[in-house]
Amino acid sequence: MTTLRERWIGPKPLLLDGATGTELARRGIDTGLPLWSAHALASEHGRTVLAAIHADYARAGAAVLTANTFRTTPRSLARAGRENDWTLLNRRAVGIARAAATAARPGAAPLVAGSIAPLEDCYRPDLVPPQADCRREHLRQADLLARLGVDLILIETMNTTREAVAAVAAARALGVDALVSLCPDASGALLSGEPLAEAVSRVLDAGGDRVAGVLLNCAGPDILEAAVPALRAAVGGLPFGVYAHLGEPDPVTGWRLPREHDPESYAAWAGRCVREGARLIGGCCGTTPAHIAAIARRLSSA
Numbered sequence: 610m611t612t613l614r615e616r617w618i619g620p621k622p623l624l625l626d627g628a629t630g631t632e633l634a635r636r637g638i639d640t641g642l643p644l645w646s647a648h649a650l651a652s653e654h655g656r657t658v659l660a661a662i663h664a665d666y667a668r669a670g671a672a673v674l675t676a677n678t679f680r681t682t683p684r685s686l687a688r689a690g691r692e693n694d695w696t697l698l699n700r701r702a703v704g705i706a707r708a709a710a711t712a713a714r715p716g717a718a719p720l721v722a723g724s725i726a727p728l729e730d731c732y733r734p735d736l737v738p739p740q741a742d743c744r745r746e747h748l749r750q751a752d753l754l755a756r757l758g759v760d761l762i763l764i765e766t767m768n769t770t771r772e773a774v775a776a777v778a779a780a781r782a783l784g785v786d787a788l789v790s791l792c793p794d795a796s797g798a799l800l801s802g803e804p805l806a807e808a809v810s811r812v813l814d815a816g817g818d819r820v821a822g823v824l825l826n827c828a829g830p831d832i833l834e835a836a837v838p839a840l841r842a843a844v845g846g847l848p849f850g851v852y853a854h855l856g857e858p859d860p861v862t863g864w865r866l867p868r869e870h871d872p873e874s875y876a877a878w879a880g881r882c883v884r885e886g887a888r889l890i891g892g893c894c895g896t897t898p899a900h901i902a903a904i905a906r907r908l909s910s911a
Contacts, residue, residue: 613720613761613786613821616672621908622883625673625852625891626666626719627901633658635897643688647680650698651691660705665898667713670905671891672720675763676706679724682750696753703757722763722788723754725776731792731827734768734801743775751779765790766827766893768800770808777816787816788889790824790852797836805836809843822848826893829853830878837885850889851882855896876903883908 616623630646636658639648649655663674681699686692703723710718728746729736737743751762762780764787767773773789780787789812794800799808813820823844825833830853840849855875857865879890892900 613673613788616720622850622888622890623672623848624670624901624905624908625850625889626663626669626671626675627852627892627896627898628854628894629659629662629675629677630679631856631894632662632897636662643680643685644691645680646677647685647691647698647702650677650681650701651694656701656705659702660709662898663706663709664713666901667709667719669898669902671901673722673761673763673891674706674710674719675722675724676754676759677702677724678750678754679726679765682726682728682746684728684746699753700757703754703759707758720760721758722761723751723757723759725750725754725762725764726766727768727772731766731768732800734799737769737772740771740775743772744778747772747776748779748782751776751783751785755783755785759785761785761821762787763790764788765824766792768792770799770801770803770811773808773812774815777812777820781816781819785819786821787819788822788824789816789820790826792827793825793832793836794828795832797832797839805839806843809840813844813847820847822850822889824850824852824889826852827854829855830875834878834882834885837882837887841886848888850887850891852889852891852893853878853896854893856894872897872899872903875900876907879904880907 630640633649634640638655649659683692683695706721762785764776777789833851833853
């Protein structure tokens with residue numbers, strides 16, 4: 610199996626997959642909080658649907674499948690009384706993604722990324738736990754994902770520099786490559802208000818040579834597109850990218866889907882970001898395999 614960095618040899622950007630949680634909801638799986646997408650791992654039907662979603666993203670052309678570990682930390686599971694299932698649910702998530710990757714393109718299978726999300730709410734930087742807790746809990750989760758055999762860790766939707774630093778330091782300590790994705794506001798700063806350039810600098814210092822790329826995610830396409838020049842300047846030649854959401858968060862269901870979600874318009878947005886230098890592109894909440902397929906068609910014809 611080739612590594613993440615080897616996939617970048619050549620002119621084409623690396624195509625990530627799209628949303629898992631909202632796609633589960635589209636297909637009838639409960640994604641209510643606090644477990645969100647992790648509900649799918651608890652039932653045979655949920656796992657079957659999850660496997661189908663991964664397979665659809667692989668067929669759409671994704672070179673990376675993200676395991677359904679966004680809400681499988683001990684902290685998240687404890688809120689639902691499932692903390693004893695921590696190892697089991699993570700093993701299921703990684704195994705389902707790996708099986709879909711292997712079945713999709715034997716010999717050139719998509720890589721499997723273990724998702725690491727904020728320990729608390731993606732949009733509430735004020736809720737980020739004390740730094741000692743962040744370091745301990747992210748190291749524990751990253752260690753399990755590494756032992757389960759992920760190819761890389763996707764640290765995503767980080768709304769403060771300090772939690773992103775804790776997560777990427779865990780990947781570095783374990784010797785695992787990481788993509789680090791930050792969550793910006795309309796001004797281009799992190800949701801915590803920290804300047805993007807400062808956040809990227811600290812993430813790169815903490816992660817060292819284990820940071821394979823830096824991204825922005827879980828904001829609307831317009832916000833991310835506007836932030837691309839600042840991100841390009843901040844990474845200093847390191848691969849960078851974006852994956853936008855469609856819709857908006859909901860305090861009960863977790864996400865409110867948009868009424869319309871035109872894959873071709875999303876692919877046109879992705880194409881503009883690629884022309885600005887993005888080497889990683891994909892989809893966040895609200896996107897579907899159709900969005901990834903549309904991007905793949907655009908990239909193949911470019």
